[in-house]
Amino acid sequence: MLLITCPWCGPRDDNEFHYGGEAHIARPLKASELSDAEWAEYLFLKQNAKGPFTERWSHSAGCRRWFNVVRNTATDEIIEVYPMGELPKSAEGIKAYETNWRRESAAQKNAKAGASDK
C-alpha cells in the first residue's frame, strides 16, 4: 500500500487515488501524418520501467485533482510529487524522463512539431 502525498490535501492512503499510468505522453497533433505503427506506438506501447517511473495520479476521493509522481516501481518508494504540466526535479526523476524512449519517438516529435506551428 502506498502513502501518497496529494499536493493539495497532504498524505493519504492509495485507495483514495486513481492511477493514470505513464506521465508526459504527448498526443500527436498531426495524427494524419503518422503511420499506423507510429500511432500504435503512441496508443499502446508502454514504458513499464522497473525503477524510477514518471506517472500520473488523481486524488479521486479527495480534491479530484491530477498530479505527477516519480515512483520507483521496484521498491514502491515515492521519490517526488510535482504538478501537472511541470517536469520532475529530482535527479532520478530527471533521468527517468530524459532516458524514456518516447522522447525520441515519432509520435512525440509530431506532437512537438504541431505545437511549434501555432
Place this chain on the structure above:
Amino acid sequence: MKGSASGMRALKGGSSRYSIFALARNALSYHENWQKAWRSPEPKPEYDVIIVGGGGHGLATAYYLASVHGIRNVAVIEKGWIGGGNTGRNTTIIRSNYLWDESAGIYEHALKLWEGLSQELNFNVMFSQRGVLTLAHSEHELKEMRRRVEAIRLNGIDSEVMTPGQIKKLVPIIDTSPTIRYPVMGGFIQKRGGTARHDAVAWGYARAADDLGVDIIQNCEVTGILREGGKVTGIETSRGTIRAKKVGCVTAGHSGVVAEMAGLHLPIDSRPLQALVSEPIKPCVDTVIMSNAVHMYISQSDKGELVMGAGVDSYNSYSQRGSLPTVEGLLAAAVELYPIVSRLRVLRTWGGIVDTCPDASPIISKTPVEGLYFNCGWGTGGFKATPGSGHVFAELIAKDEPNRISAPFSLNRFETGYLIDEHGAAGVAH
C-alpha cells in the same frame, strides 16, 4: 545418498519412469535412490534455441521443441529456480470458456493437452476436472453470460447456464439469498475446467524436456540480448555468454525488462496480482467458483486451504507485493458470498507480477529482431494456457511462422487494430 548411480540420471534408453514397479523397487531402499528428475548441466557455449524463463510456459516450450519438432539442442535459462516465479504463485485454475474464437482456440487447445498431460509426461500433474463456475450478480451479467455460453458452445466447448437453485445444490456453502448486496442471479459452469498442481506442471515438463536432452540452467540471470545486423546471436548471462540463432523469451512479469535489452517496447503494464489462502479446513467446496462483479474466486486445495484470488492492483509495480485495499475488497466479497469464511484465519497472502495487455490477451509473436520471439502478456490467466502456450510457441520458434492458433496473438495486432478484447472473460479486471 547411497549408490554412485543416484543423482546421475540414466540417459537415452535407460531412463526409468515413474511406475508402480519403480515405486516398489525404491521402497525397498527407503526411497533414497530415486534419480534426480533433471540434470543441472553447465551451459554450453552455443545452442540451437535458448528459452529465457524457466516457468511452466518456458519449460513446456522447450519440451515441445524437443518432442514435436526434434530440436533437442535447447537451453532453458532461469534466473532463480524453475517454477519459482508466477508458476508457483497462481491459483491453479484451468478453463477455456472464453468469448472470442481466437481465445477459444488457444485455451481449448491447452485444455485438450491438459487432459492427457499426466500420461504424456509420466508425471502426475494432479489435473482435477472439478468444474469452473462463474457467477452472475445482475440481470445484465446473466444476459451477457447466456450470450457467452452460446458463443462458447459454438466453438465446441462445454458450457451451461445454472440457476441459483442448482448453484446452491452444487456449492452448499454459498449464500444465494436475495438479500445480500450482490445476490447470485445465476451462473455458468464449464465442467471440464478445474485445477492442477502448478509445481508439478513445471517439474513434469522439466523432467520430460531433460529426458530429451534439453539443458535446464538455473540460477542464471539474463543480462543482455546479443544482436548483429538486426538478428539475435545469443544472450549475455550471469554465467557468461551463450550463443544461439533463436531466442524465445517467456518471462512473465518481466517481459518489458527483457524486451528493453533488445531495444524493444511492448504494449504491457506489469502489475501485482494477489491471492491468499485460509487455514486448512475439511472439504467444503469441490469446484472452482469465480465472480467477476464482486471480484473474487475461490477453490479448495488438496490440503484443505481455501484458495482465494483478487484482482490486479491499479498501478504498475515490480515489488511482488500488492496493496491491502485489494485484499480487503476480495475478503469482503468472500465473506458475503461464503459466510463460513468469516471464521477462518488467513494463512498467507502473496503477490506476483503479471504482464497486462491493453486487450487482456497474450502476445505470442515474432519481433522486429530476427530470431527473437516473445510469449508474454498473459495477464491474470496464464497458468491455464501452459501446455497450449508452449505447444504453439515451440512451433512458432521451430518454423518461424505462427500457426492458425497463435497467429491472432501476434504483436502486429496493435498496429492493425485487430485486438482480441477479452476483458470480460479474463476473469480478473486488468
